[in-house]
Amino acid sequence: MGMQTNRRTLLKGAAAAATVALTKRSPVFAAPAVVQSTGSTVEITYWGSWAGDLGKAEQEVVKRFNESQQDVKVDYQYQGSYEETAQKLTAALAARQTPDVSALSDVWWFKFYLNQVLAPLNDFIAADKLDTSDYVDSLWNEGVRKDVQYWIPFARSTPLFYYNKDAFREAGLEEGPPKTWSEFAKVAPELVKKEGDKVTRTAFTHATGAGYVAWLFQGVDWAFGGAYSDPDFKILINEPKSVAAGEFYRKSVQDGWANITQDPDNGPDSDFFNGLTASTMASTGGLVTILANAKFDVGTHFLLEEETFGCCTGGAGLSVLATSPKEKQEAAFKYIAFATSPEITTFWSQNTGYMPVRKSAIDSKEMQDFFAKNPNYKTAVDQLPKTRQQDSARVWIPNGDQIIGKGLEQILVNNQDPQTAFDNVARTLTEEAQPVIEALKAIGG
Amino acid sequence: MAISVAHHAQVAYKPQTRTARRWRPSGEALLFLLFVGPNLFFFAVFSFWPIIYSAWLSFHRWDMIAPIKQYVGLDQYRYLLHDDVFHKVLANTAVYTVGAVGGTLILGLLVALLLNQPLRGRDGARAVIFAPSLLSGAAISVVWIYMFDPRFGIIARLLDLVHLSSPSWLTDPAWAMPAVLIVSIWKDLGFATVIFLAGLQAIPRDLYEAAKVDGAGVLWRFRSVTLPMLSPIVFFLGVTTILNTFQSFDIIQVMTKGGPVDATNTLIYYVYQQGFIAFNAGRSSAASLTLFVLMLGITLLQVRYAERRVHYG
Numbered sequence: 240m241g242m243q244t245n246r247r248t249l250l251k252g253a254a255a256a257a258t259v260a261l262t263k264r265s266p267v268f269a270a271p272a273v274v275q276s277t278g279s280t281v282e283i284t285y286w287g288s289w290a291g292d293l294g295k296a297e298q299e300v301v302k303r304f305n306e307s308q309q310d311v312k313v314d315y316q317y318q319g320s321y322e323e324t325a326q327k328l329t330a331a332l333a334a335r336q337t338p339d340v341s342a343l344s345d346v347w348w349f350k351f352y353l354n355q356v357l358a359p360l361n362d363f364i365a366a367d368k369l370d371t372s373d374y375v376d377s378l379w380n381e382g383v384r385k386d387v388q389y390w391i392p393f394a395r396s397t398p399l400f401y402y403n404k405d406a407f408r409e410a411g412l413e414e415g416p417p418k419t420w421s422e423f424a425k426v427a428p429e430l431v432k433k434e435g436d437k438v439t440r441t442a443f444t445h446a447t448g449a450g451y452v453a454w455l456f457q458g459v460d461w462a463f464g465g466a467y468s469d470p471d472f473k474i475l476i477n478e479p480k481s482v483a484a485g486e487f488y489r490k491s492v493q494d495g496w497a498n499i500t501q502d503p504d505n506g507p508d509s510d511f512f513n514g515l516t517a518s519t520m521a522s523t524g525g526l527v528t529i530l531a532n533a534k535f536d537v538g539t540h541f542l543l544e545e546e547t548f549g550c551c552t553g554g555a556g557l558s559v560l561a562t563s564p565k566e567k568q569e570a571a572f573k574y575i576a577f578a579t580s581p582e583i584t585t586f587w588s589q590n591t592g593y594m595p596v597r598k599s600a601i602d603s604k605e606m607q608d609f610f611a612k613n614p615n616y617k618t619a620v621d622q623l624p625k626t627r628q629q630d631s632a633r634v635w636i637p638n639g640d641q642i643i644g645k646g647l648e649q650i651l652v653n654n655q656d657p658q659t660a661f662d663n664v665a666r667t668l669t670e671e672a673q674p675v676i677e678a679l680k681a682i683g684g
Numbered sequence: 685m686a687i688s689v690a691h692h693a694q695v696a697y698k699p700q701t702r703t704a705r706r707w708r709p710s711g712e713a714l715l716f717l718l719f720v721g722p723n724l725f726f727f728a729v730f731s732f733w734p735i736i737y738s739a740w741l742s743f744h745r746w747d748m749i750a751p752i753k754q755y756v757g758l759d760q761y762r763y764l765l766h767d768d769v770f771h772k773v774l775a776n777t778a779v780y781t782v783g784a785v786g787g788t789l790i791l792g793l794l795v796a797l798l799l800n801q802p803l804r805g806r807d808g809a810r811a812v813i814f815a816p817s818l819l820s821g822a823a824i825s826v827v828w829i830y831m832f833d834p835r836f837g838i839i840a841r842l843l844d845l846v847h848l849s850s851p852s853w854l855t856d857p858a859w860a861m862p863a864v865l866i867v868s869i870w871k872d873l874g875f876a877t878v879i880f881l882a883g884l885q886a887i888p889r890d891l892y893e894a895a896k897v898d899g900a901g902v903l904w905r906f907r908s909v910t911l912p913m914l915s916p917i918v919f920f921l922g923v924t925t926i927l928n929t930f931q932s933f934d935i936i937q938v939m940t941k942g943g944p945v946d947a948t949n950t951l952i953y954y955v956y957q958q959g960f961i962a963f964n965a966g967r968s969s970a971a972s973l974t975l976f977v978l979m980l981g982i983t984l985l986q987v988r989y990a991e992r993r994v995h996y997g
Contacts, residue, residue, distance in 0.1 A: 322961060326960045326961075329748050329749055329963065332749055333748065333749075350747065350749070350963070351749070354747070354749040354750050356749060437849060439835070447855070447943060447944065448943060449941045449943065499855055499944075500855070501833060501834055501835065501852060501854070501855055502833075515835060637747065637962055637963055637964070638961060638962035638963075638964075641961060641962070645945060645946070648943065648944055648945045649945050652855065652856070652857060652944045652945055653857060653945055663768075674745065674747070678750075
């Protein structure tokens with residue numbers, strides 16, 4: 240038989256192997272040289288919040304970027320919802336393991352700005368000769384503080400009024416929803432469907448606090464002539480007009496034509512495409528999923544009016560982290576410029592329902608043809624010029640969204656008197672605004 | 685934990701100090717350190733230090749990013765003392781704990797008594813009852829969300845058969861807590877049942893025979909033989925289930941996120957909400973210290989008073 244292995248021969252062999260490895264610089268030891276040879280490519284980490292249909296589109300954007308050039312390689316990492324992304328970024332900052340570029344939603348980027356962990360982008364914009372005037376002004380300006388850009392619009396949305404055209408037709412509403420909320424309340428009972436005394440379809444479904452009801456209600460509040468707050472954190476949500484809007488919400492449920500979503504996870508979107516409600520308000524970012532799942536004729540419409548028209552913007556933008564080294568920041572900015580370029584914003588918009596962030600993209604033949612074929616996509620873009628930036632109380636006060644959302648849940652679920660609910664909300668908001676006001680003073684605005 | 689460790693250490697060293705002037709490690713002491721060391725190290729890093737740090741944080745205001753943690757004294761505790769939401773959270777925690785612990789123990793005992801009978805298919809039934817406790821809380825919660833759906837969930841269908849309409853389990857504040865309790869009890873029932881079964885089988889048969897000879901009926905035998913003999917099991921399950929329930933997070937996070945309108949917001953969830961949604965590290969720490977003190981108090985009470993009634997046969 241062959242050589243018998245015992246401990247001595249094994250040790251000898253190991254020693255010999257080690258000597259060879261040390262003297263001949265085996266491939267294992269030479270490894271760093273290989274890495275250095277590709278050192279001209281800057282690798283950056285990008286944290287995003289899109290899954291499902293949106294996640295696929297996002298990965299395609301990253302893939303196209305990586306294939307378009309050799310200097311920068313983006314590693315896309317999905318982090319969960321906007322909230323979870325912000326949580327992880329907070330933890331990453333403590334651990335000093337931050338990504339180089341991150342998606343941050345309308346309510347979160349400001350918190351990171353206040354702590355001065357977002358890189359000012361003006362120098363990169365100038366170096367890259369980015370045509371800032373081509374960005375939709377209102378979206379672009381939301382990311383500016385004291386003339387410095389910190390947050391660039393990417394996945395921007397507005398609420399839309401989604402309705403089931405078949406259901407509306409059956410109820411005699413050929414033209415879609417009426418102009419105002421009050422008029423809608425009058426016809427809404429016609430849209431309710433019952434089996435016996437069991438409601439199988441409501442006319443409208445509200446979101447929960449976790450489903451950003453405070454974002455959706457922002458436009459309704461404005462339409463009724465109210466506001467959550469002024470830009471200087473003076474809380475206005477318990478003023479009479481906001482309370483009237485709250486009372487409208489309360490009555491919608493009490494009168495039996497609206498409900499609060501039974502699907503805390505997917506919100507009114509899934510109730511709507513499952514045919515459990517004839518209409519709802521939801522983000523333009525839900526459009527692709529809704530169209531893909533609905534088995535009826537889907538209509539989109541501007542938000543309804545009351546005293547006036549009101550609709551806010553929302554969604555997420557991209558920011559570069561101040562903690563990254565300069566060359567990675569530059570690389571990260573290159574990705575942002577690519578992801579918001581006319582060509583990519585067109586692709587992104589058509590595959591998600593988010594709005595194109597570039598004027599030239601909106602006017603492009605490709606987008607106009609697309610709109611002609613898919614009028615539902617156009618509603619958001621048409622509505623865009625009439626939208627406004629959200630009130631500071633929701634987006635800039637920490638947890639403001641959830642504080643207002645909980646007040647709305649009190650009204651919708653617990654049938655609480657809106658004045659009481661909003662008085663409580665106002666008290667909490669005023670308290671929670673104090674640290675922000677102090678921090679803003681400390682960094683001079 | 686720390687107290688008992690220190691106590692043992694003293695006992696181990698005492699003979700040494702008497703025989704030798706200068707302390708030198710004996711083999712026994714080294715062995716002791718070897719056994720205790722790794723455990724102590726991880727406890728210190730992952731339990732003791734966080735407790736101390738969060739106690740310190742509870743006197744500050746901090747958003748978890750800012751370089752400066754602002755000292756605010758007892759403000760965070762004062763806030764909790766006056767906050768309606770926190771009061772509700774405490775009440776919810778009491779309801780949830782009593783409901784889940786009581787439900788698990790009582791149902792667990794009943795099921796164990798049933799499965800202790802020589803029935804057909806008993807082994808299969810035991811496996812079925814035990815299975816949920818092996819599953820991930822988050823995963824079963826997702827399944828239960830579908831089952832609870834008032835329009836197309838299986839529970840609604842079953843209620844429909846007996847002409848009852850389903851409540852809006854997860855969106856009605858009155859029903860959300862029962863819904864969460866049902867899932868929690870269902871999940872923990874198997875573990876309690878198995879432990880009870882083991883306890884039941886350890887009871888000597890002659891005790892029952894003697895009781896029977898003395899003319900004791902079924903209920904009387906249960907009261908005078910089964911319960912006293914099971915008391916160490918009840919005690920053990922009581923302590924572990926209470927501690928588990930206090931810290932139960934997964935079901936609430938997945939099913940209700942503490943809602944609707946805080947109807948299922950318990951202490952541990954509130955700690956998470958304040959910490960990782962509102963990024964209010966100080967308030968979150970103050971709440972978590974409250975939780976810590978409560979759990980410590982309950983455990984001490986249990987050891988002090990409940991253990992006295994336990995009969996170690």
